[in-house]
Amino acid sequence: MTLIESTPAHAGASWQRDSALIAGVWQRCAQTSPVFDPATLAQVGTSGSATAADVDAAVAGARAALPGWSQTAPAERADLLDALVEQLRERRDELVDAIVAEVGAPIAVAREVHVDLAITIMADFAELARTFTWRTQLGNSTLLRRAAGVVGAITPWNYPLYQLVAKAGAALAAGCPIVVKPAELTPLSTYLFADATVAAGLPAGVFSLVPGPGRVIGSALTEHPGVDVISFTGSTGVGKTIATVAAQNIKRACLELGGKSASVVLDDADLAEAIPASVAAGLLNSGQTCSAWSRLLVPRARYEDALTLAADAVAALKLGDPRDEDTDLGPVVSADQKNSIVTMIDEAVARGARVVCGGSQTPEGLETGHYVAPTILADLPADDPAVLEEIFGPVIVVLPHDGDDDAVALANHSEYGLAGAVWSGDTDRAIAVASRLDTGQVDVNGGEFNPRAPFGGWKSSGLGRELGPVGLEEFTEITSIQL
Numbered sequence: 001m002t003l004i005e006s007t008p009a010h011a012g013a014s015w016q017r018d019s020a021l022i023a024g025v026w027q028r029c030a031q032t033s034p035v036f037d038p039a040t041l042a043q044v045g046t047s048g049s050a051t052a053a054d055v056d057a058a059v060a061g062a063r064a065a066l067p068g069w070s071q072t073a074p075a076e077r078a079d080l081l082d083a084l085v086e087q088l089r090e091r092r093d094e095l096v097d098a099i100v101a102e103v104g105a106p107i108a109v110a111r112e113v114h115v116d117l118a119i120t121i122m123a124d125f126a127e128l129a130r131t132f133t134w135r136t137q138l139g140n141s142t143l144l145r146r147a148a149g150v151v152g153a154i155t156p157w158n159y160p161l162y163q164l165v166a167k168a169g170a171a172l173a174a175g176c177p178i179v180v181k182p183a184e185l186t187p188l189s190t191y192l193f194a195d196a197t198v199a200a201g202l203p204a205g206v207f208s209l210v211p212g213p214g215r216v217i218g219s220a221l222t223e224h225p226g227v228d229v230i231s232f233t234g235s236t237g238v239g240k241t242i243a244t245v246a247a248q249n250i251k252r253a254c255l256e257l258g259g260k261s262a263s264v265v266l267d268d269a270d271l272a273e274a275i276p277a278s279v280a281a282g283l284l285n286s287g288q289t290c291s292a293w294s295r296l297l298v299p300r301a302r303y304e305d306a307l308t309l310a311a312d313a314v315a316a317l318k319l320g321d322p323r324d325e326d327t328d329l330g331p332v333v334s335a336d337q338k339n340s341i342v343t344m345i346d347e348a349v350a351r352g353a354r355v356v357c358g359g360s361q362t363p364e365g366l367e368t369g370h371y372v373a374p375t376i377l378a379d380l381p382a383d384d385p386a387v388l389e390e391i392f393g394p395v396i397v398v399l400p401h402d403g404d405d406d407a408v409a410l411a412n413h414s415e416y417g418l419a420g421a422v423w424s425g426d427t428d429r430a431i432a433v434a435s436r437l438d439t440g441q442v443d444v445n446g447g448e449f450n451p452r453a454p455f456g457g458w459k460s461s462g463l464g465r466e467l468g469p470v471g472l473e474e475f476t477e478i479t480s481i482q483l
Helices: 052-071 074-090 092-103 107-131 160-174 188-200 214-223 236-248 271-287 300-315 335-350 404-412 427-434 468-473
Strands: 019-022 025-028 031-036 043-049 135-138 141-147 151-154 178-181 207-209 229-233 252-256 262-265 295-299 354-357 375-378 395-401 420-423 476-482
Touching: 019 052, 019 188, 043 092, 043 188, 052 141, 052 178, 052 207, 052 214, 074 092, 074 107, 074 160, 074 188, 092 107, 092 160, 092 188, 107 160, 107 271, 107 468, 151 160, 151 214, 160 178, 160 188, 160 229, 160 468, 178 214, 188 207, 214 229, 214 236, 229 236, 236 252, 262 271, 262 404, 271 295, 271 300, 271 395, 271 420, 295 300, 295 404, 300 354, 300 375, 300 395, 335 375, 335 395, 395 404, 404 427, 420 427
Parallel strands: 151 178, 151 229, 178 207, 229 252, 262 295, 262 420, 295 395, 375 395
Antiparallel strands: 019 025, 019 207, 031 043, 135 141, 141 476, 354 375
């Protein structure tokens, strides 16, 4: 296979950046960092690398903007968010190209999941700003939902635009100025979003962008006394550190962390439907999805049948050039990520895992780029590290279960609880099992993703929720007025 190595038509000055957006003004950073394409390994852009002093300036600008923005009528905020949505729509093609270039997501996935869904969510928050219940009556008390203050947001590399919108859309709708630090690997789409905020006419300081390394910018945002809420998506380890610092400063932390979600297939399910759908969900975005169904629990009596169907589902997926419309899976984001994934595969095999398909060898013809073969592992005990730990790559572990109770116990046998699925020929039975899973979201028989439903986790998968009215509430505080 020959990968496309040409520069996308939209790549230009907008991908060669050296600044931070602070108080409505682009300010040049003293240093920059390169952005590489995971498929071609070519440099496709640059990003500014801000400092702790830049964070101070951005937070000061946000605090200056807070009184005016938080007291702006919700309908006026909604109008500005509508304008932002229109600016994002105008930049749609460039956003798609940027996601392909910086994440390595296949163009069809970048278009539908990364960009179009993000724009839908942004439009949803504009509507919520108009319709959200800001004032309720409880006996002789009036409960006011008010902006919680300045938000510091730290976004991940796997869904850089989607996760940005989930945080920024809610914060801005709630009346909170927001200071954003994007992942170093994938800052390009965040720059384009920042351009859109300026073009939409958002007041200075309401949205600020401070790119740079997490150890500098992330730490400065988390520790800053002028930040009232810290919203982070990333690893559980980093999330624990952020939660500790936030607690020391009596600061709210909204944390969307790791996952090891289970797709539970019951004995009356249609395996021909459940297995391919579970594999597709588990491998979406090359498995670099916190809510990926990376554990597949199937009836013991149909274990081998399920493994055959899983291998067939993988074989039907096209791995390769992310700029090809027919590609289903692209590379993983970096050499470090690839090394981590293949090491975990090799270690699992050394412990006795059966490789049903895939494995740690680089796929033939894809030696350039950070490609990992989609892999199905079997015959591992429930306590194996590959079963319990987040691999964050295109790897699914299949486990047999002995009925509903055993399936629930296996699904809940995890420190994580972010998402999951249940498949059954009996919807009521499926819902009964779903209601016993200790996780934030459960799809029943392929239920459609609802961008207004709260998203977030139990246990080590995090604190708080994103999306919809519940996600907006995360950025509000309550004042109760008694009469």
